[in-house]
Amino acid sequence: MNHGLTIRDVAKAAGVSTATVSNVLNKTGKVGRRTHALVLSTVKRLGYFPNVHARHLASRDSRTLGIIVSDIENPFFPEVIKSFEIRARQLGYDAILSDTNYDPRRTRDAAERMMEHNVRGVAVMTSEISLRLIHELARRRIAVTFLDLAPVRGYMSNLRIDYFSGVEQIVKYLYKNGHRRIAFVAGRPKLKSNNVRLEGYEKCMRDLGLEPGPILRGDLRFEGGLAAGLAIAKHSPRPTAVMAINDLTAVGVIKGLLRAGCRVPQDISVTGFDKTRFAEYSNPSITTVDIHRDMLGKLAADALHELSCAADPHGREYQVPAELILGDSSGPAPVE
Amino acid sequence: MNHGLTIRDVAKAAGVSTATVSNVLNKTGKVGRRTHALVLSTVKRLGYFPNVHARHLASRDSRTLGIIVSDIENPFFPEVIKSFEIRARQLGYDAILSDTNYDPRRTRDAAERMMEHNVRGVAVMTSEISLRLIHELARRRIAVTFLDLAPVRGYMSNLRIDYFSGVEQIVKYLYKNGHRRIAFVAGRPKLKSNNVRLEGYEKCMRDLGLEPGPILRGDLRFEGGLAAGLAIAKHSPRPTAVMAINDLTAVGVIKGLLRAGCRVPQDISVTGFDKTRFAEYSNPSITTVDIHRDMLGKLAADALHELSCAADPHGREYQVPAELILGDSSGPAPVE
DNA sequence: GTATGTTACGCAAGCGCTTTCATTCTTGCC
DNA sequence: GGCAAGAATGAAAGCGCTTGCGTAACATAC
Numbered sequence: 001m002n003h004g005l006t007i008r009d010v011a012k013a014a015g016v017s018t019a020t021v022s023n024v025l026n027k028t029g030k031v032g033r034r035t036h037a038l039v040l041s042t043v044k045r046l047g048y049f050p051n052v053h054a055r056h057l058a059s060r061d062s063r064t065l066g067i068i069v070s071d072i073e074n075p076f077f078p079e080v081i082k083s084f085e086i087r088a089r090q091l092g093y094d095a096i097l098s099d100t101n102y103d104p105r106r107t108r109d110a111a112e113r114m115m116e117h118n119v120r121g122v123a124v125m126t127s128e129i130s131l132r133l134i135h136e137l138a139r140r141r142i143a144v145t146f147l148d149l150a151p152v153r154g155y156m157s158n159l160r161i162d163y164f165s166g167v168e169q170i171v172k173y174l175y176k177n178g179h180r181r182i183a184f185v186a187g188r189p190k191l192k193s194n195n196v197r198l199e200g201y202e203k204c205m206r207d208l209g210l211e212p213g214p215i216l217r218g219d220l221r222f223e224g225g226l227a228a229g230l231a232i233a234k235h236s237p238r239p240t241a242v243m244a245i246n247d248l249t250a251v252g253v254i255k256g257l258l259r260a261g262c263r264v265p266q267d268i269s270v271t272g273f274d275k276t277r278f279a280e281y282s283n284p285s286i287t288t289v290d291i292h293r294d295m296l297g298k299l300a301a302d303a304l305h306e307l308s309c310a311a312d313p314h315g316r317e318y319q320v321p322a323e324l325i326l327g328d329s330s331g332p333a334p335v336e
Numbered sequence: 337m338n339h340g341l342t343i344r345d346v347a348k349a350a351g352v353s354t355a356t357v358s359n360v361l362n363k364t365g366k367v368g369r370r371t372h373a374l375v376l377s378t379v380k381r382l383g384y385f386p387n388v389h390a391r392h393l394a395s396r397d398s399r400t401l402g403i404i405v406s407d408i409e410n411p412f413f414p415e416v417i418k419s420f421e422i423r424a425r426q427l428g429y430d431a432i433l434s435d436t437n438y439d440p441r442r443t444r445d446a447a448e449r450m451m452e453h454n455v456r457g458v459a460v461m462t463s464e465i466s467l468r469l470i471h472e473l474a475r476r477r478i479a480v481t482f483l484d485l486a487p488v489r490g491y492m493s494n495l496r497i498d499y500f501s502g503v504e505q506i507v508k509y510l511y512k513n514g515h516r517r518i519a520f521v522a523g524r525p526k527l528k529s530n531n532v533r534l535e536g537y538e539k540c541m542r543d544l545g546l547e548p549g550p551i552l553r554g555d556l557r558f559e560g561g562l563a564a565g566l567a568i569a570k571h572s573p574r575p576t577a578v579m580a581i582n583d584l585t586a587v588g589v590i591k592g593l594l595r596a597g598c599r600v601p602q603d604i605s606v607t608g609f610d611k612t613r614f615a616e617y618s619n620p621s622i623t624t625v626d627i628h629r630d631m632l633g634k635l636a637a638d639a640l641h642e643l644s645c646a647a648d649p650h651g652r653e654y655q656v657p658a659e660l661i662l663g664d665s666s667g668p669a670p671v672e
Numbered sequence: 673g674t675a676t677g678t679t680a681c682g683c684a685a686g687c688g689c690t691t692t693c694a695t696t697c698t699t700g701c702c
Numbered sequence: 703g704g705c706a707a708g709a710a711t712g713a714a715a716g717c718g719c720t721t722g723c724g725t726a727a728c729a730t731a732c
Contacts, residue, residue: 006718006719007719007720008718008719018718018719018720019721022719022720022721023720026720028721050718050719051719053717053718053719054718054719055718055719055720057719057720058718058719058720059719059720059721060720
């Protein structure tokens, strides 16, 4: 299947040894100026590209980082992936991506793929991963970063999004605008990041002397938001504000409310979370929380680099701030 | 960097040769039942995973397909990527993804990455690729599929989305609803797929005895649509319908129109293209055209598989149909 | 001129696997 | 029981590259 040139072809054409070509390509600085230039021009003239597989095998180092996400179609991930890849490349790594589609079996496959590729590290951005796999990765000394999941250990770092602060900012903002009955549309009860937000909401409400609720079930998607929106419109007494677990849910909630004849934000304010493009492009645009997804990908790559290079790796916790972004979906509570 | 087990460890533990282990793992059928089972259980017990790099090197076959997209954050791509990867895996390939961010230099990098990885084939889903690179790929006998771009040749197939039919369906639908002044918001003039839509619009309009225009410049993104929407609202005589080059543009157009005090669809109908989630989740939801992105990814993988396996490869043209999807952003033309 | 240090380069081993081909083991049959 | 044919297994070469080490070439100091 390989119809390309080998390093030997280049060496022969340049009249040097393969070692010299290799040294030039890897910039080890062991080659003289003249030879260096000669080799480089020969490489270019022939259109030679080194074979990564051979390179990785010989150097016993894949210089590859992996990223496992649960759903590339979830607007949360593309930006994370992009910044991860850009940062990985800057650091000299190749990056490979696996999508698990929220399926534990495919998460297994993804982790195995990472092991087969002998990656230096892998950013696990899904919660469907089993403890067994995590141990397997640790056993092979593959660096790992998690998202709001694991305690830090030798080869494992953790990226912690400050969900609580984000939720707190929303609740306080709504409170300041006169809202007292604030509903919450939840996501998947099994997801830790979801629960953090839900619990944060409950705590903040109580701290302000408000009774949490109603709390509706969602599914992190448009459909769940839609159903919740329809339900909230009929709820009595009707909440004056709805906090949705994420933007997609908020979009659904708004649609449901509009369909039920409620105006947003005049009758009911709605907030989202995550600052996806939906928040900006929605009509009305959505008040949401920016959790800096681009920083997330970059940090993950940095963390993996650090872990995999350290002689005595020491997992760290990275904190990613959350920031309230005001949109047109929220405003003062209606006078009663 | 490699702390894993090798095939030799497995062979030793099972008391067989490495050749036998390899034969078991590759299911060549040359190994007896008893030995087969023994090896398999040993592999499992030890937690062994073969090293892809060594495997690819030795077999001279990467069994890898690549996909190059221009922007993973563009909602057009994630679904394509996903179906591509799923299909590739079904066919026994590893899939690698590169994002070019619309940058010709990064497109170069991406193509080089594909060569370094010795991929069997690559799906090029961006138009920033140079002829030189295409030739380089052909020289290495790497199968290629393009999106509405290249003529088919030996190692190259083409996926053609039936944009014309999609545009035609929209124009006829609007015409039937009484619209006579139909504006168009274009994308990037250099993109062939954009021009096909624009020219299709002009032709359809003329065929119906209508004068095309006004034609506004967009950028395929929200911002361009927003500007166009604001401009159209002031246009005199005001169009009763706006066809946007894609959904994101349509979202912007709607926002612009609303901001300028036009109601959608009562005053002006708006249509999009591509059936991204934005179309569905927008308020109002957008009348758009489904170009079956999932089919696109799957077809690309199939096409590459076919090309790379054929003894005498023969590029083909694959046709992907377009389908009108009605939303709430369009309706009868206002009576004048 | 020899001894010493430095730089530039080549030799060759070997990364973990596949694959060819030779060898050994079964099995059936006369 | 002996033998050929076929099935099962192993030995070893080699994929394209990196890298440790050795050597040649040259400059410098005595």
